[in-house]
Amino acid sequence: MQSKRKIRVLIAKPGLDSHDRGAKVVARALRDAGMEVIYTGLRQTPEQIVETALQEDVDVIGLSILSGAHRALFPRIMELLKEKGLTEVMVFAGGIIPDEDVPEMKKLGIKEIFGPGTPTEKIIEFVLQNMPKKA
Amino acid sequence: MPELSKIEEISQGVVAGDRRSIARAITIIENDAPEAKTLISKIYSHTGKAHIIGLTGPSGSGKSTLIEKIVREYRRRGKSVGVVAVDPTSPFTGGAFLGDRIRMQELSTDEGVFIRSMATRNYPGGIAKATRDAVKILDAAGKDIVIVETVGAGQSEVEIIKVAETIVVIHAPGLGDDIQAIKAGLMEIADIFVVNKADRENAEKAITDIQAMLQLNTKEKAWKPPVLKTVALTGEGVPQLIEKLEEHRTFLKREKIGEKSLLRAETELVEAIKEKAVNSIIEELKREGKFQETLQKIMAKEIDPSSAAEKLLHSKFKKAK
Ligand SMILES: Nc1nc2c(ncn2[C@@H]2O[C@H](COP(=O)(O)OP(=O)(O)O)[C@@H](O)[C@H]2O)c(=O)[nH]1
Ligand SMILES: [Mg+2]
Secondary structure: OOOOOOOEEEEEOEOOOOOOHHHHHHHHHHHHOOOEEEEOOOOEOHHHHHHHHHHHOOOEEEEEEOOOOHHHHHHHHHHHHHHOOOOOOEEEEEEOOOHHHHHHHHHOOOOEEEOOOOOHHHHHHHHHHOOOOOO | OOHHHHHHHHHHHHHOOOHHHHHHHHHHHHOOOOHHHHHHHHHHHHOOOOEEEEEEEOOOOOHHHHHHHHHHHHHHOOOOEEEEEEEOOOOOOOOEEEOHHHHHHHHHHOOOEEEEEEEOOOOOOOOHHHHHHHHHHHHHOOOOEEEEEEEOOOHHHHHHHHOOOEEEEEEOOOOOOHHHHOOHHHHHHOOEEEEOOOOOOOHHHHHHHHHHHHHHOOOOOOOOOOEEEOEOOOOEOHHHHHHHHHHHHHHHHHHHHHHHHHHHHHHHHHHHHHHHHHHHHHHHHHHOOHHHHHHHHHHOOOOOHHHHHHHHHHHHHHHHO
């Protein structure tokens, strides 16, 4: 049944950041690691991100944020995922998130948080090791 | 989870239009899982209602941007829409960057729209099968319109004809070789031509070039492909495109109905011939007394009905010659 199974990843940018260089670097790295990466561009609302994850039936969501709006947006995203029954989807985040916020974000169910400048190899390895086992 | 009841549940969900079920169903067919066949057989009777439109053309011509505007126009007209956006898989890594949704962001929260990005992967039979099955799922889910976006380059370009009923070939000025970029194969399969980015210089030239190429094609066709221009960024020309799409749909329906009524007439004719022939033969046999004669032999078990019939017909047709 796993014959042609591919890891599908949504790279999403919530909030009002005005550039997405970092997100694109991660997206390309995951693609080069053999994954199918869905990229949706800047300024996504939590509703758009979760609905996209649902339609695209992704295994993984990577959230990229620079603006500091994670405290408002991440809880909403995690809540919507639960609401839509997407509890198996693994979520990680990257960008600028202060250390003191990390425990709280992880408590929400965000599996890992990568600071700016994290080598992409590390992110790839993390995704491969934490791929959810889907039924 | 027991596989069969899972498939049953998903296919029921698809037919009910449940978005999660649609998404999972497409994953199953994409992965070419053993359950894929069962799934398709379960939903098949619910397909055949959607208008399936293929949009193909070079990368950067504005397909995704245009689809966003087409979807909005259909939504205004009260139609539900499914979109399958196909992008190439890297032959080296097996990965893919699926970025068509960037141009369709705001559609993702519209309940009447379902968008799915697909990578070409390396399907043995080309992209057509997986795409066609994804289209079937959206069709069975009740979408009125299903739009398929493919890049018109390489060998996959003509495959769209196996998937879509109406094919739109899109081009835009400033993509290099201009008309050369529309391969001969694409010229053949197009039902509608669109020159996008009509806000740019050279759009007129692209239009006249396509028209000139169409004139070279002297084959008589019941449908003459129109050449339209659009500005996908603003939506200019999109209502006219929808009109042509609808016109083509009507044209297809008429063709199909023509074909069907021919088939119906043929069946009726065959039935009528059978009835008349049988009746006239039996009447003649009765007149000659052979019918009653044979009937007695059958009653006396001298001959079985089938052999008797053969014998009667044999002598009859020998006589006719
Ligand atoms: N000037 C102009 N640019 C356009 C138009 N339509 C699309 N574009 C731009 O062309 C680029 C490619 O568009 P996209 O829809 O992604 O093309 P695709 O690769 O064919 O799907 C984007 O930067 C669009 O903003 C148009 O009508 N006029
Ligand atoms: Mg595109």
